[in-house]
Amino acid sequence: MNPAETLGRRDTQDHSCYRCLTASEKTPLSSNHIEPADESTPDDLYTSDYEVGQDNLQGLGLDIHNPVFLISSVTIALFVLVTLLMPEQAAEHFSALRFYLTKELDWFFMYSMNGFLIFCVALALSPLGRIRIGGQTAVAEYHLLSWVSMLFAAGIGIGIMFYGVLEPMNHAITPPLGLTNLDAQATRDLAMAATIYHWAFHPWAVYVVVGLSLSFFCYNKGLPLLIRSALYPLFGERIWGWPGHIVDILAIFATLFGLATSLGYGAEQAAGGLNYLFDLPTGNYTNILIVAVITALALISVVRGLDGGIKRLSELNMILAVLLGGFVLSMTPVLETLGFFVRYSMSYIEYLPALSSWSGRDDFYYMHDWTTFYWSWWIAFSPFVGMFIARISSGRTVREFVFGALLAPSLIFMLWMTIFGHTAIVQYFDENVLAVAESVRNFQPELTLFIFLEQFPYALVTSILGLFLVIIFFVTSMDSGSLVVDTMAAGGKIKTPLFQRVFWCVALGMIGIALLLGGGLSSVQALSLASAFPFTMIIMLMVVSLLLGLTRELRLIRAAEDDAASDEPKASGHA
Numbered sequence: 001m002n003p004a005e006t007l008g009r010r011d012t013q014d015h016s017c018y019r020c021l022t023a024s025e026k027t028p029l030s031s032n033h034i035e036p037a038d039e040s041t042p043d044d045l046y047t048s049d050y051e052v053g054q055d056n057l058q059g060l061g062l063d064i065h066n067p068v069f070l071i072s073s074v075t076i077a078l079f080v081l082v083t084l085l086m087p088e089q090a091a092e093h094f095s096a097l098r099f100y101l102t103k104e105l106d107w108f109f110m111y112s113m114n115g116f117l118i119f120c121v122a123l124a125l126s127p128l129g130r131i132r133i134g135g136q137t138a139v140a141e142y143h144l145l146s147w148v149s150m151l152f153a154a155g156i157g158i159g160i161m162f163y164g165v166l167e168p169m170n171h172a173i174t175p176p177l178g179l180t181n182l183d184a185q186a187t188r189d190l191a192m193a194a195t196i197y198h199w200a201f202h203p204w205a206v207y208v209v210v211g212l213s214l215s216f217f218c219y220n221k222g223l224p225l226l227i228r229s230a231l232y233p234l235f236g237e238r239i240w241g242w243p244g245h246i247v248d249i250l251a252i253f254a255t256l257f258g259l260a261t262s263l264g265y266g267a268e269q270a271a272g273g274l275n276y277l278f279d280l281p282t283g284n285y286t287n288i289l290i291v292a293v294i295t296a297l298a299l300i301s302v303v304r305g306l307d308g309g310i311k312r313l314s315e316l317n318m319i320l321a322v323l324l325g326g327f328v329l330s331m332t333p334v335l336e337t338l339g340f341f342v343r344y345s346m347s348y349i350e351y352l353p354a355l356s357s358w359s360g361r362d363d364f365y366y367m368h369d370w371t372t373f374y375w376s377w378w379i380a381f382s383p384f385v386g387m388f389i390a391r392i393s394s395g396r397t398v399r400e401f402v403f404g405a406l407l408a409p410s411l412i413f414m415l416w417m418t419i420f421g422h423t424a425i426v427q428y429f430d431e432n433v434l435a436v437a438e439s440v441r442n443f444q445p446e447l448t449l450f451i452f453l454e455q456f457p458y459a460l461v462t463s464i465l466g467l468f469l470v471i472i473f474f475v476t477s478m479d480s481g482s483l484v485v486d487t488m489a490a491g492g493k494i495k496t497p498l499f500q501r502v503f504w505c506v507a508l509g510m511i512g513i514a515l516l517l518g519g520g521l522s523s524v525q526a527l528s529l530a531s532a533f534p535f536t537m538i539i540m541l542m543v544v545s546l547l548l549g550l551t552r553e554l555r556l557i558r559a560a561e562d563d564a565a566s567d568e569p570k571a572s573g574h575a
Contacts, residue, residue, distance in 0.1 A: 045233075045552060046217070046221045046223075046232055046233050046548075046549050046552060047221050047222055047223075048221075048222075048223060048232065048237065048240075050223070050224070050237075050240050052224045052491060052492040052493055053065075053490070053491045053492065053493050054491075055240070055491060056490065056491050056493070061497050061499055062497055062499065062500065063490055063493060063496050063497055063500070064489060064490060064491075064500065065248075065489055065490055065491035067245060068245055068248045068249055068252070068488065068489050068491070069489040069490070069500075071245075071249055072249050072252045072253065072489060073489070073503070073507070075253075076253075076256065076507050076511065077507075079511070079514070080507075080510045080511060080513075080514045083514040083515070083517070083518040084513075084514050084517060084518075086518075087517045087518045090514075090518035090523065091518050091523055094515075094518060094523035094526040094527065095523070095526065097526045097529070097530060098523075098525055098526035098529060101372075101376075101526070101529040101530065101533065102368040102369070102372045102373065102529065103368065105372070105529075105533060106358060106367055106368055106371070106372045107358040108533075108536070109371075109372050109375040109376060109379075109532075109536065110356065110357075110358045110367075110371065110372070110375065111358060112375075112536050112539075112540070113202045113203075113205070113206065113356075113375050114202075114356050115540075115543075116202075116205040116206050116208075116209050116539065116543070117201060117202050117205040119205075119209065119543055120205045120208045120209065120402050120406060121402070121406075123398065123402060123546075123550075124398065124399045124402035124403055125399075127554060128398055128550045128551065128554055129397060129398045129399030129402070130397060130398070130399065130554075130557075131216075131220075131397065131398045131550055131553050131554060131557065132395065132396070132397045132398075133212075133215045133216060133219050133220065133393055133394050133395060133396055133397070133398070133401065134219040134220065134394040134395050135219075135220060136557060138219070138394060138395040139395045140394070140395030140396050141392065141394055141395055142392055144404075147392060147393070147396075147404065148404065148408040148409075149318075150388075150392055151389065151392075151404070151405055151408060151409050159199070159413075160321075160413065160416050160417075160420075161269065161449060161466065161469055161470050161473065162265050162266075162269050162445070162446075162449070162470075163195075163199075164416055164417055164419075164420035164421060164449065165420050165421060165424045165436060165448045165449050165452045166440065166445050166448040166449075167195045167198070167370075167417075167421065168191050168192055168195045168417060168420075168421025168422065168424060168425055169191075169421065169424050169425060169428065169436055169437055169440050169448065170440050171190070171191035171192075171194045171195060171366070172187055172188060172191040172425045172428065172429075172437075173437060173440060173441065174365065174366075175187055175190050175191065175194075176190065176194045176355065176363050176366035176367075177190070177351070177354055177355070177361075177363055177366075178362055178363050184429050187429075188422070188425050188426075188429070189343070189344065189347040189350075189351075190347070190351060191421075191425060192340075192344040192347060192348075192417070192418065192421060192422060192425075193344065193347040193348040193350065193351040193352075193355070194351070194355060194366065194370075195417050195421055196344060196345070196348040196413075196414050196417065197348060197351070197352065197355045197356070197371075198370065198371065198374045199410070199413045199414070199417060200348070200410035200411075200413055200414050201406055201410050202356075202375075202378075203374070203375075203378035204405055204406050204409055204410055205406065206378055206379055206382045206386075206539065207378075207381075207382055207385045207386050207389055207405060208389075208401070208402055208405045208406060209382075209386075209539055209542055209543060209546070210227075210230075210382045210383065210385075210386025210387075210389075210390075210539060210542065211385070211386040211387070211388075211389030211390045211393065211401075211405065212390070212393075212398065212401055212402070212546065213230035213386075213390075213542045213545065213546045214226075214227070214229065214230055214386055214387055214390035215389070215390035215391075215393050215394065215401070216398075216546065216549055216550065216553075217229045217230050217232060217549060218390065219394045220549075220553060221549070224491070224492035225387065225390065225391070225487070225492055226244075226248060226487075226488060226491070226492045227247050227248055227251040227383055227387075227488065227538070228240075228243075228244035228245075228247045228248050230542045230545055230546070231243075231244070231247060231538075231541055231542065231545050232545070232549075233545045233548040233549050233552075234541060234544065234545050234548075247538055248488050248489075250531070250534050250535055250538060251383040251488055251535065251538075252383075252485050252488055252489060253531045254379070254380040254381075254382070254383055254531040254532060254535040255380070255381070255383045255384045255481060255484060255485050255488075256481075256485060256507070256508055256511055256531075257380055257511070257527040257528050257530070257531040258377060258379075258380030258381040258384065258528055258531070258532075259381075259384065259477060259478065259481040259508055260508065260511040260512045260515055260527065260528075261377055261380070261525065261527075261528045262474065262477060263291060263294065263474060263477075263478070263508070263509070263511075263512035264512055264515060264516055266290075266294065266470055266471070266473070266474040267287045267290045267291050267294075267512065267516060268287065268445075268446045269445075269446040269449070269470050270290045270467060270470050270471055271283075271286045271287050271290055271446065272444070272446030272447045272450070273446070273447075273449075273450050273463065273466070273467045273470070274286070274467070276447055276450045276451075276463075277450065277460070277463055277464070277467070284516065284517055287513075287516050288513050288516065288517075290471075291509055291512045291513050291516070292509065292513075293471075294471060294474050294475055294478060294509070295478065295505065295506065295508070295509030295512075297471075297475045298475050298478035298479045298482065298505050298509075299502060299505055299506070301475065301476075301479040302479060302482065302483075302498070302501045302502055302505055303498065303502070317468075317469060317472045317473065317476070320465060320468070320469060321469055323465075324462060324465055324466065324469065325415075325416055325419055325420075327456075327462060328419050328420060328423060328453075328456070329419050331423075331456050331457075332419075332423050332426075337418065337419060337422060337423070340418060340422050341414065341415055341418045344414070344418055344422070345414065348414075355371075372529070373525050373528070373529065375532070376525075376528050376529040376531075376532035376533070377525075377528050377532070379532040379535055379536050379539065380528050380531050380532045380535065382535070382539065383484070383488070383535070384480070384481050384484045384485075387484050387487070388480065388484070389405060393405075398550065420452070423452075424436050424448075424452050427452075427455060433455060435451045435454070435455075436448055436451050436452050436455075439451050449463075449466055450463045450466065450467075453466060478505060478508055478509070479505070481508065482501055482504040482505040482508055483501060485504045485508075486500050486501045486503075486504050489504070515527060
């Protein structure tokens with residue numbers, strides 16, 4: 001399912017977000033929102049009378065939040081203009097920025113990500129895990145299988161297509177941790193463990209923190225579905241002023257540059273695939289054309305509506321991804337490959353302490369070019385994915401939310417990386433198939449998937465399928481991402497004028513083009529790092545705020561349970 005589909009259906013379905021309703025529609029979300037029966041019941045502190053869109057400017061066919069939309073849109077427009085006018089200077093500055101951030105902030109990103117994961121696990125195991133999103137009587141809107149499927153769709157993007165073969169092979173050729181004297185099998189174990197480290201658990205912990213914070217304060221406290229709402233316990237009513245404006249603006253920047261990073265990788269891979277398969281020329285003009293095509297397709301989705309084609313195409317895309325993965329798996333000793341999935345899971349646990357530690361490391365290539373960049377990319381994606389996860393998770397307990405969002409997508413990603421990455425490594429070590437490894441050594445990351453598929457029957461068919469998957473994954477990401485950004489820039493409103501959604505979709509495409517012209521993927525990575533740094537600090541504040549909110553909510557629940565227990569004997573005696 002396209003994430004945008006679910007987000008876009010919000011106004012016509014359950015109306016669970018209290019402040020998103022009109023005055024005539026408002027009803028208590030749960031028993032926790034009923035006034036306390038006596039003075040012994042603690043007050044529900046973290047609610048507000050703020051109405052969605054109350055600070056919006058309306059006119060000329062627009063419905064925009066003042067000043068979030070104005071500041072973010074003008075800043076983005078100036079950034080695109082300056083980058084296009086001075087691409088060489090921009091490339092130089094972006095390259096320097098990327099080098100500085102990866103060198104100086106590696107410890108910050110690594111320890112932050114470790115902290116988010118530890119927090120999530122501790123939260124789920126604590127008594128706070130029993131709290132239910134939407135109130136203790138809330139019922140899950142989606143069945144478990146549907147929920148897991150949507151979690152997978154929300155965070156998948158280009159990652160599995162671009163890195164499924166590339167990253168395991170890279171780590172097999174250049175082992176992390178400076179462990180260059182390992183035997184062949186130990187090298188495989190380390191390469192796969194290092195890949196799993198980047199794609200499982202740690203990144204999803206970021207999504208859990210953001211998604212759980214948003215869903216709790218929206219569905220349990222009736223606040224708008226905005227990033228700023230998650231900080232209400234810390235700022236109170238001031239969050240609707242400049243502190244909140246800054247938070248939402250930073251969230252918009254992080255989302256746009258995170259999506260632009262994916263768009264840049266998608267353009268590079270699509271261009272490389274077209275050149276490899278059909279000998280079409282590569283270069284800036286090809287990349288720009290691809291970005292323009294992807295943007296145009298996303299615009300069709302925005303203009304025609306979510307059910308007009310992209311929804312079905314997205315569903316088809318997921319089916320085709322399963323078919324592609326199943327085909328590659330069928331070309332291998334299936335049981336043996338699945339056995340390695342278990343083995344690599346154990347290797348991940350074995351190497352996790354060393355991979356996640358910043359101190360005493362000299363493998364700066366892996367730690368900077370891979371880990372630090374990955375963490376910034378995932379963090380930049382967190383407002384988008386977190387908001388989507390929040391939208392679909394009403395009715396689940398905190399414990400279900402955490403373990404479901406951590407385990408299910410992580411296991412799916414681990415399986416995909418095993419099928420593609422392990423098979424490529426086996427070809428290299430055991431079958432002397434050197435083509436994939438050579439593409440990695442020659443820094444042709446966009447070609448690794450297509451060269452890998454060439455080793456199997458029906459190579460042209462599967463390569464075209466892979467190319468189709470790359471393009472459509474990005475179309476759905478742009479469609480969903482522009483909707484989420486528009487929601488944040490419209491003060492939490494879901495139904496906004498068409499022009500606004502079109503604007504953000506076009507802006508995203510222009511950012512991708514500007515970054516590709518202004519230094520290519522290095523510039524894309526630099527902006528992802530730059531936008532992720534301040535948003536990481538916002539996520540840290542979310543952790544504190546969520547703890548305050550959940551702790552207070554547990555007191556409310558226990559007080560209500562005590563009141564109910566004390567009333568039972570009275571009722572029984574009266575009868």
